[in-house]
Structure formats: C-alpha cells, structure tokens
Amino acid sequence: MFKRLPGDETRNLVTTTPDTAVVFRPAVVTTPAIITIVIVAWRLLAGLVRTIWRHPIAVTTASTPAVITLVYGWGTALLLTTPVPVGLVAWALTDRSSFARWVGYRLLAWWRLIWVYRRHWQPVMVVSGLGRHLRGRDYLPRLGKITCTSWADTVTVRMLDGQAVKDWTDRTDHLAHGFGATSCRVTVATAGRLMLTFPRRDPLATAIPALPIPEEPSVGPxxxxxxxxxxxxxxxxxxxxxxxxxxxxxxxxxxxxxxxxxxxxxxxxxxxxxxxxxxxxxxxxxxxxxxxxxxxxxxxxxxxxxxxxxxxxxxxxxxxxxxxxxxxxxxxxxxxxxxxxxxxxxxxxxxxxxxxxxxxxxxxxxxxxxxxxxxxxxxxxxxxxxxxxxxxxxxxxxxxxxxxxxxxxxxxxxxxxxxxxxxxxxxxxxxxxxxxxxxxxxxxxxxxxxxxxxxxxxxxxxxxxxxxxxxxxxxxxxx
The missing domain is CATH 3.40.50.300 (P-loop containing nucleotide triphosphate hydrolases)
Structure with missing residues (x-):
C-alpha cells in the first residue's frame, strides 16, 4: 500500500521509493463571510447600474409599472400605464421608422444582449479559443454595448490584454456559428476594442433596378x-x-x-x-x-x-x-x-x-x-x-x-x-x-x-x- 504524506512533511522526504505517493495539500484560507457578502453585493449593484446606463428605456419600461403597483396599488398602475402601450402601438402604426429608431431597436438590443450574447458568451469564447480557463478561473473578453439596426447586430468587445486583432479575424466562423448568424465581420473601433457585426438578414437579397440618370452633370462619386x-x-x-x-x-x-x-x-x-x-x-x-x-x-x-x-x-x-x-x-x-x-x-x-x-x-x-x-x-x-x-x-x-x-x-x-x-x-x-x-x-x-x-x-x-x-x-x- 502507498503511504500518503501530508503536504508539510514532504520537505523532510529523503528517498522516493515506489511505495510512497507524495500528496501536496495546499493551505486553505477561509474568507470571512462579510467579505463574500460585500463582494456579491458590489457585483449586483455594479450590474444594475451598468444595465440602467446601457438600456434606460428597457429598464424604465419594465420597472415603472412595478413601482406604481407597490406605491399606489394595481388599479392605479393599470390606469396610468395602459395609455403607454396604446400610445406606443399607435406610434408604431403611424410612423414605424421613427418608432424603430427610438424604441424598437433599443428594446431589440436589450433582448439580444440577454437572450443571445450574454447567455452564450462564456462557452463561445472558451470553445473558440478567445477566452482562457486557468486554475479554475475564466478570463474572457469583455462584452460591451449591443446596437441593433434593421439588418444586423453590432457588438462592442474589449479584447484581453495581449490579444491581437488577427486572433479574432481567424475565428469569424466560430463566432458566427456560436451566436446564430450567417457571418461575422471584425472591425477595429479603438485601441483594444473591436466591433463585431452579425447580420440577422440580407438586405441585398433582391436585385436593384437601374438607377435614374442624374439630372446634373457630375464627375463623381x-x-x-x-x-x-x-x-x-x-x-x-x-x-x-x-x-x-x-x-x-x-x-x-x-x-x-x-x-x-x-x-x-x-x-x-x-x-x-x-x-x-x-x-x-x-x-x-x-x-x-x-x-x-x-x-x-x-x-x-x-x-x-x-x-x-x-x-x-x-x-x-x-x-x-x-x-x-x-x-x-x-x-x-x-x-x-x-x-x-x-x-x-x-x-x-x-x-x-x-x-x-x-x-x-x-x-x-x-x-x-x-x-x-x-x-x-x-x-x-x-x-x-x-x-x-x-x-x-x-x-x-x-x-x-x-x-x-x-x-x-x-x-x-x-x-x-x-x-x-x-x-x-x-x-x-x-x-x-x-x-x-x-x-x-x-x-x-x-x-x-x-x-x-x-x-x-x-x-x-x-x-x-x-x-x-x-x-x-x-x-x-x-x-
């Protein structure tokens, strides 16, 4: 039978015979509960502030009825909030482009952030090789702002220190498949930040007829x-x-x-x-x-x-x-x-x-x-x-x-x-x-x-x- 030695006794080991198995037992430091509570509370507060800052319309839309219900009751909340969805529906029916620009695409960006990108961010980053899992901890590129247009999602990403743009351009197929898009395009926003474009549909799928001949002479463009x-x-x-x-x-x-x-x-x-x-x-x-x-x-x-x-x-x-x-x-x-x-x-x-x-x-x-x-x-x-x-x-x-x-x-x-x-x-x-x-x-x-x-x-x-x-x-x- 192998004899197991505690971690503190290994330094006194002189011989390494086959019947001895060296077992290292690192010292365990117990973190006080109050520190753990403070860290968790700080992360929750930072996440709440970040969500409010990035998606003010979505947060306001979801939180206003709940606040009115708690303060004044459900009857008052129903009376005060009913005109809002009715007005939004009327706005969407009468001027769809402005509604989409100011409300629709912002709500869509919030939903895509929660349901698509944040939900799959860790596995896609790790499997594609853009993230690292070292000693039980994940080091991931930071997911930034999501912007939606009529045809694509634009995702801002902060790269890990030491990463290069080529690391991302070589993995566009991984990113597109991981987030359910047909393709992915990588552009440099600023130093250390990238913009990933994921098309949701193809706006160039139909042929364009011949354009009208310009009325005024021009050399271009x-x-x-x-x-x-x-x-x-x-x-x-x-x-x-x-x-x-x-x-x-x-x-x-x-x-x-x-x-x-x-x-x-x-x-x-x-x-x-x-x-x-x-x-x-x-x-x-x-x-x-x-x-x-x-x-x-x-x-x-x-x-x-x-x-x-x-x-x-x-x-x-x-x-x-x-x-x-x-x-x-x-x-x-x-x-x-x-x-x-x-x-x-x-x-x-x-x-x-x-x-x-x-x-x-x-x-x-x-x-x-x-x-x-x-x-x-x-x-x-x-x-x-x-x-x-x-x-x-x-x-x-x-x-x-x-x-x-x-x-x-x-x-x-x-x-x-x-x-x-x-x-x-x-x-x-x-x-x-x-x-x-x-x-x-x-x-x-x-x-x-x-x-x-x-x-x-x-x-x-x-x-x-x-x-x-x-x-x-x-x-x-x-x-």
Whole structure:
C-alpha cells in the first residue's frame, strides 16, 4: 500500500521509493463571510447600474409599472400605464421608422444582449479559443454595448490584454456559428476594442433596378447601387483607379454600366470622356455609340487606344507641371475614364507578344501616373492571379464580386480581407440572389464593405443610347 504524506512533511522526504505517493495539500484560507457578502453585493449593484446606463428605456419600461403597483396599488398602475402601450402601438402604426429608431431597436438590443450574447458568451469564447480557463478561473473578453439596426447586430468587445486583432479575424466562423448568424465581420473601433457585426438578414437579397440618370452633370462619386446598411453606394472614379474582379455571371457588367449611366450627363456636358476597350465584343459593344471613335475591340486597336490615352496623359502632365498638382474637369481638360472589359485577355491570353507587351506597359503607365492629371482606369477581369494581372496592386480601389476560391478574395482585396468578413467566395451563384453583390475595399479604409450594384438591362442601355447619342451616330449604328 502507498503511504500518503501530508503536504508539510514532504520537505523532510529523503528517498522516493515506489511505495510512497507524495500528496501536496495546499493551505486553505477561509474568507470571512462579510467579505463574500460585500463582494456579491458590489457585483449586483455594479450590474444594475451598468444595465440602467446601457438600456434606460428597457429598464424604465419594465420597472415603472412595478413601482406604481407597490406605491399606489394595481388599479392605479393599470390606469396610468395602459395609455403607454396604446400610445406606443399607435406610434408604431403611424410612423414605424421613427418608432424603430427610438424604441424598437433599443428594446431589440436589450433582448439580444440577454437572450443571445450574454447567455452564450462564456462557452463561445472558451470553445473558440478567445477566452482562457486557468486554475479554475475564466478570463474572457469583455462584452460591451449591443446596437441593433434593421439588418444586423453590432457588438462592442474589449479584447484581453495581449490579444491581437488577427486572433479574432481567424475565428469569424466560430463566432458566427456560436451566436446564430450567417457571418461575422471584425472591425477595429479603438485601441483594444473591436466591433463585431452579425447580420440577422440580407438586405441585398433582391436585385436593384437601374438607377435614374442624374439630372446634373457630375464627375463623381457616382451612385452605382446600394450598401448593406441601406445607404447609396457611391463609387469614386475621378482621382483613382478601380479593379473589378468576378467570375462569369457575377455582375461585372452591372458595375460598369451603372458607372457609365451615372457619368452620361457629364459626358454630354463635355466634362468626361469614356474610352472603351471591349475585346470580348459582348459587354460594351451594345452601347458603343455612346463612346464614338473611342471604342476598340480588336487587340491591335485596343493597344493603339491605350497608347493614345498615354499620350493625352503625358501632354497634360507637361502642361500641368509647375502650375497645378490636382486635376479639375473642364471642357478643355475633361476627365478621361478608360474602361477595359476582360483585361486578362489583353495582358495574359493575347497570343501576340508585342501587343501584350504594349498593352501591359500602357496600363502600367496609366495606373501609376494618370490619377493626378485626370486619367482613370476601370478594369474588369475574371481571374485575379498575379500571372494574369501583374499590376493589380496599382489599383487603389478594388471590387470583388462572386469569386470561385477563397484565396482569390485576398488576391483582389488584399491580405486578410476574407478573415475580416469579405466572403466573396460565398456569394450565391443564382443571378437573382448574387448578381452584382460585391465587397469593396477602398484606398482610404482596409475594412471591406458589402454592396450590390444596380442591374442595367438591355432596354435601359437602348434608352441611354437614344437619349445621349446624336441622331447621326444612332443612324450609323442601325445601319
């Protein structure tokens, strides 16, 4: 039989024979009951104050009837509180948006905090590896404020000391599954604090019809669709370059034609020129009358058109040197937007090496020097690999529509974009659900934004041609 030694006698142990089992018995310190009571009372009081501070409307709504009942009786409480729910119902029926903004979403946030996030916070944090269980104690990130909108919950979290943002972005799938959401996006609020966005529904599930053509000429930003939060998606084209990547049928044409549609008044006013390269002879050819002589489909013509754009850019740079550093669109110096549909056909799949070299050199020149003098490039492609498009990093603003592989998301939007919630590889392939849906990463922000471009149908393009092309050009196109 093993002989058990008390903890205090182990220091006198000289030999360790097989018949001796060393048992350590740490000293037990008994905490006075009064200290335990004070700690529990303090935690209850702090939790009550925190709940009142975060959710004043919900607390007031729940506590007022109880207080009136205790002081004046249930009859008085019923008489005084009945008009309140009646008034709230009338408010909700007459002005639902303001009721939701001031009352509804606050009550929903309180309910989601209690029933979803606080209830599952500890197990989700521990199982996902974001919390730690050491020596019988849980060290968890602190759950902060919950804000609800019409489509998502925004959760503020204080990270543990020593944690990195990457620890959270690598576990977005764990967080989404743990709290019953389809996805999770992580953004940095302040130092040590994160904002987690959990969508409750998809506000971009339905297609958006073509937007009205602006009445006043403008160089941008151009409204091309809608963001996930309901605000207009304004795409900047002047003073930047835009890369649009997406698989076949993902909706690249929606982005391109919505941009053209928003710029047409400025084109008619002489403030914008659109130069179109259409090597597939499918997308832009439908409205090529709008581009006039600045349209090319044959690879050789595309190379010549790009060389002409480089010459315009260099001539402007020579005139602007020493006089101005930024471009302001005028009739004499309009903004030039070079549209390139399926740029990979020209830069990677073109069999003529000389044409491929000319086109790649011209695009690299335009994307490195054209911004300051009012020459922008919008290029669309299906395959974003480096060997296909080796100048993709020269495009400050990037749009990722539906992609085939998860690795392609980071190729288009930059490293870590998918971990921050840009799930472009999970966009539905059904046209009515996913066509035009994209994630946008702008030069000014690393956080991807989910958007959907408006769908410009063939009839809309015909109307654009009829309204903005001259009668002679339309006649030539018909012939």
């Amino acid at each position: 151009v409204e091309v669709g809608k963001q996930e939060d309901g605000r207009p998606w304004l795409l900047k084209v002047h003073g930047t370059h835009v890369l649009v990547a997406g698989a076949t049928g993902a909706g690249k044409g929606s982005v391109i034609w919505s941009t053209i549609r928003g710029l047409l008044p400025a084109v008619r006013a002489g403030l914008v020129e659109i130069w179109a390269l259409d090597p597939k002879l499918m997308e832009l050819s439908f409205g090529r009358v709008l581009f006039g002589s600045r349209y090319a489909a044959d690879p050789a013509d595309c190379a010549d058109l790009l060389d002409d754009a480089v010459k315009v850019m260099q001539a402007r740079a020579a005139r602007f040197a020493g006089h101005q550093r930024a471009h302001t669109p005028t009739v004499d110096d309009p903004f030039v937007l070079v549209l390139v549909d399926e740029v990979a056909f020209l830069t990677a799949y073109q069999s003529d090496k000389d044409l491929r070299r000319r086109i790649s050199a011209a695009l690299a020149t335009l994307t490195t020097q054209g911004r300051a003098v009012g020459v922008g490039v919008m290029a669309a492609l299906q395959d974003p690999r480096k060997e296909v498009m080796n100048i993709r990093n020269l495009f400050p603003d990037k749009i990722a529509l539906r992609l085939d592989e998860s690795e392609q998301v980071d190729m288009v939007l930059g490293d870590g974009a998918r971990n921050r919630g840009a799930l472009a590889d999970r966009i539905s392939a059904r046209p009515e659900l996913g066509a035009g849906v994209a994630y946008v990463r702008l030069e000014t922000s690393p956080d991807p934004v989910r958007v959907r471009a408006a769908y410009v149908a063939d009839d809309d393009i015909r109307d654009m041609v009829a309204e903005f092309a001259s009668a002679s050009e339309v006649g030539k196109e018909v012939r």
